[in-house]
Amino acid sequence: MRAGETTGDAAQPDTGTGNGTDRTGARTDRPEDTRLDDTELRQLDWVRRLGTLGALLMAVGAAGAGAAPVFNPVPRFPLIGLLPRIPTVSMAIVYTGMIVVIASWLWLGRLTATGRPRWISRSQMDRTLVMWMIPLAIAPPMFSRDVYSYLAQSKIAFLGLDPYEIGPAQALGVDDPLTRGVPNVWRDTPAPYGPFFLTLGKLVSWIGGDHVVTSVLLHRVIALAGIAMILWAVPRLARRCGVRPVTALWLGPANPLVLFHLVSGVHNEALMVGLMLAGLEIALRPGLRWILVGATLMTCAAAVKVSAAPALGFLGVALALRWGGTFKDLFRAAALLTAVFVGVLAVIVLGSGLSLGWEDSLVALEKIQSWKSPMTWLGGLGGSLGVLLGFGDHTAAVTGAWRVAGGIGSAAVMLWLLWTCFRRGEKYLHPVTGLGIALGVLVVLGPIVHPWYLVWAAIPLAASTSSIRFRITAVVLSIAMSVVDTPPGANYEGRAFVVPWAIMAGIAVAGPLLLAVRKRMPGRLRSVRRAESAAH
Numbered sequence: 001m002r003a004g005e006t007t008g009d010a011a012q013p014d015t016g017t018g019n020g021t022d023r024t025g026a027r028t029d030r031p032e033d034t035r036l037d038d039t040e041l042r043q044l045d046w047v048r049r050l051g052t053l054g055a056l057l058m059a060v061g062a063a064g065a066g067a068a069p070v071f072n073p074v075p076r077f078p079l080i081g082l083l084p085r086i087p088t089v090s091m092a093i094v095y096t097g098m099i100v101v102i103a104s105w106l107w108l109g110r111l112t113a114t115g116r117p118r119w120i121s122r123s124q125m126d127r128t129l130v131m132w133m134i135p136l137a138i139a140p141p142m143f144s145r146d147v148y149s150y151l152a153q154s155k156i157a158f159l160g161l162d163p164y165e166i167g168p169a170q171a172l173g174v175d176d177p178l179t180r181g182v183p184n185v186w187r188d189t190p191a192p193y194g195p196f197f198l199t200l201g202k203l204v205s206w207i208g209g210d211h212v213v214t215s216v217l218l219h220r221v222i223a224l225a226g227i228a229m230i231l232w233a234v235p236r237l238a239r240r241c242g243v244r245p246v247t248a249l250w251l252g253p254a255n256p257l258v259l260f261h262l263v264s265g266v267h268n269e270a271l272m273v274g275l276m277l278a279g280l281e282i283a284l285r286p287g288l289r290w291i292l293v294g295a296t297l298m299t300c301a302a303a304v305k306v307s308a309a310p311a312l313g314f315l316g317v318a319l320a321l322r323w324g325g326t327f328k329d330l331f332r333a334a335a336l337l338t339a340v341f342v343g344v345l346a347v348i349v350l351g352s353g354l355s356l357g358w359e360d361s362l363v364a365l366e367k368i369q370s371w372k373s374p375m376t377w378l379g380g381l382g383g384s385l386g387v388l389l390g391f392g393d394h395t396a397a398v399t400g401a402w403r404v405a406g407g408i409g410s411a412a413v414m415l416w417l418l419w420t421c422f423r424r425g426e427k428y429l430h431p432v433t434g435l436g437i438a439l440g441v442l443v444v445l446g447p448i449v450h451p452w453y454l455v456w457a458a459i460p461l462a463a464s465t466s467s468i469r470f471r472i473t474a475v476v477l478s479i480a481m482s483v484v485d486t487p488p489g490a491n492y493e494g495r496a497f498v499v500p501w502a503i504m505a506g507i508a509v510a511g512p513l514l515l516a517v518r519k520r521m522p523g524r525l526r527s528v529r530r531a532e533s534a535a536h
Helices: 038-065 080-085 086-109 122-138 146-158 168-172 195-208 210-240 245-251 256-264 269-283 288-302 310-323 328-352 358-367 372-390 393-425 432-446 451-464 468-482 499-519 525-535
Strands: none
Touching: 038 080, 038 122, 038 256, 038 499, 080 086, 080 146, 086 122, 086 468, 086 499, 122 210, 122 256, 146 168, 146 195, 146 432, 195 210, 210 245, 210 256, 210 269, 210 432, 245 451, 245 468, 256 269, 256 451, 256 468, 269 288, 269 310, 269 393, 269 451, 288 310, 288 451, 310 328, 310 393, 310 432, 328 358, 328 372, 328 393, 358 525, 372 393, 451 468, 451 525
8 A cells, every 4th residue: 555545435536527417517426425415515515605705805805905016006996995094904804814714624624534425526626716716816915025026037037137147126226116016125136936937927027017917917827827737736646646636635725825825925836836746747647758748847847946856856766666666767767857857947948048047046045034944943042042152143154054954954855755765665655745745844944934835745745645644734734824924925013013903803703703604514524424323
C-alpha cells in the first residue's frame, strides 16, 4: 500500500461522470449507496448558500477595506462609494464574511471525510467552489498589495528595461500611477519573479496600460487559470496516491488560504502551483511525449517562481522507479529532465528578452523581517541574548546566520527525501508526498513566510496523504494563517485598535448566524454512523 493510501471508499473513483444521475442532475459512476441522500443534499445546499453569503460579504467589504489602488474608483459609485469612508465598518463586514466562509468550509469537510459512507461528487464540489470563488474574483484585492508590484514590474519589462536590475521608482518614476500603488518597501527593489510570469505581465501591460483596475482583473484571470489547473490536477494525483479526490479538493483548492490569498489576493502562487501540479500529472503518464509536455509545464512553473524547481527532482525519481529503479535509470531521468529544463528555460529567456537575473534579485527579499518565519524568530532571540550578555546588538548578523542555516537544512532534507523516495519506493514514500514535505520544509526554514506560501505544501500533500494527523494540522494551520493578514494588506500603524474592533464586530454578527443554522448542517462522522445504526 502506498504512503497515505487508505482502504475502502478512498480508493474508489469519483469522477462525477458515467451512468446514473443524482438529484441535482449530475452524472456519476459511483455506487448508488455512496451518493448523498436527500437529507445530506439539503445540508449541502445550506453549506453552499452559507459559504456564498460569506464570500459576498467579503466582496462587499473589500470595496471599503480591501487593498485598494491609490487611484481608487470605488468612491465614485453611488451607495457602495460610502464604504471607503467607513473603513472600520467595511473591515467588520469582511471579517464577518471570513468567519462564515471558514465555518462553511469546515462543514463542507464533513461531507468529504475519509470513512464517511456517503460523500459529495466531484461535480457537486466543483459547483460549490465556483459559487464561493465568483464574488471574490470580481471584488477588489484583499490581504496583500503584491498585485500592484506585478503591474509595475510588468510595465518595466514592457518598456524594454530590465526589471531584474532596477525597481519601479527608478524605472517609472515615483509619480507613475503604477509605482504609487507599490508598497514603499518594494519601490526600489528589482523583480523577484521569473521570466515566464513577467512575459505574461508584459501582455497585461500591453492590454491594460496604466489602467489599474483592468490590469488587476487581467492578473486575476491568470490566477484563476492557475487554480483551474490545480482543480484539474489534484483529483488525478489523488487517485494515483489512493486518496479520495473530493477530500483532496476540499483540503486543497477549497482551502480558505486559496480562496482568500490566491483568488482574492491575486498571488502568482496560483499559476506556479497550477503549472507544477498539472505538469507533474501529465509527466507521470506513460509515454515520452507526456514526459516532455509535463516537464515543460513544470519548467514554466519554475520560471514563475523558482520554488517550483524541486518538483522536477521528484518527477525524476518517479520516472526512475517506473523504468526499473536502478542508478542508471535515475541518471537517465536526470539527464532528460535537465535537458528539458535548460532548453525550455532558454526559449523563455530568449523569447521574453529578459535575463536570468531574477535569482540575484531574490537576495533583496532578505531585508524583510517576517515575524512568521522561525528563522527570523531565532535571529531575534539570538540578538536579544547577545544584548543581554553585553555583546552588543548583532541581530542582523545572527538572523543572517540562521537564514543560511535554514537554507542548508532545507537542501539537506530535500536530498534525503529524494533519496528515500528512490531507495525505498512509492510504497514507503510517494514522490508527490515527498514533494509536499520538501516544499513545506522550504517554507518553514525559509527567510520569509507569508500565509499563501503554505499552499506550496498543502495542495500536494492534500492530494497524496490521508493521514488524520496531517489533516488536523493542515486544517488548524490553514485557518490560523488565512486570517493573520488584515484585509487592506497593511498593518494599520497608528490605528492598531481598528483591527480588534473589526474582528469583535465580525464575531458578534457571524456567531449568532452560525448558531442559528448549525442544526441544518452536516453532522460529525460519529453522529452519522450512530444515526444510521439506530435506523437499522
